[in-house]
Amino acid sequence: MTMTDPIADMLTRLRNANTAMHDDVSMPSSKVKEALAELLKKEGYIEDFEATDNTDRPGRTLTVTMKYSPERARIISGIKRVSKPGLRVYTKSDRIPRVLGGLGVAVVSTSQGLMTDREARQRHVGGEILCFVW
C-alpha cells in the first residue's frame, strides 16, 4: 500500500489506540517514526516502543506501548498533524509555536533531527512543524 502521509497514519493509530485505551499499537516503521516515538517517550506521552525486523517481508514494524495514569486516565489528550504533504508548515527559530502555553509540545523536524518546540527554541533552530501533542 502506498501511503501519502505515513506520519499522519502513525498519529491516527496512536489517537485511536489512546481513545480505545489499548495497551499497545503496531504499524509499519521508518526512521522518522522511530525518532518521533523516541521523542514521545522522552516527553512522557508513551510508555515505550520497539522496532523489529519483519520476518515475512522487508522493513520493520513499530510497536508502541501506550501510557495511562495509575487510575487508567489518558496521558495524551490530543494529537494534531500540523505540516502535511499538501501544505508543509515551516517555522523560523524565533517563531516556534507554543502548544497551549507549554501544556503540550510541538514536534519540530530540524537539520539536527526531531526535537520539541522547547528544545528548538533553546538551540535557535527552525524547521518543519510535524505535529502537536498535548
Place this chain on the structure above:
Amino acid sequence: MTMTDPIADMLTRLRNANTAMHDDVSMPSSKVKEALAELLKKEGYIEDFEATDNTDRPGRTLTVTMKYSPERARIISGIKRVSKPGLRVYTKSDRIPRVLGGLGVAVVSTSQGLMTDREARQRHVGGEILCFVW
C-alpha cells in the same frame, strides 16, 4: 467570600461541570463573566447562559447551560487560564497566540471588549489573554 481570581473560579466551575457532564452550572456573576459566557456561546462551546438578580442579596447569579454533542460527547476538551492576577499576560496585536493552530480559541480582553484571538488579529488590537478554550 473574597475571591482573588473570579475568572479562574468561573473556568474551574465550567471545567468541573464539563468533566461531570452536568447540564448546567451556576456561579456569582459579573460583567466580564457575562461577556465571557457570551463569547463562549457565540463560539459554540456552551449552549446558553442567563444572569439573574439575586433575591436575597446584592449581585447577580450566572447560570451556564453546558453543551454536549447529540451522542453526549463533550464539546469542550480543555480550558486553561492564561493571565492571572499574579502574572498578567498581555500581547500585542501582531503576537496574538493561536490555540492548537486554530482548533481552539484564545479569549483576549481588549479596549474594545472581550474577543477571540481571530477577531483581535483581524481588528489589529492586542490585550490581556484571559484564557484558552479548545
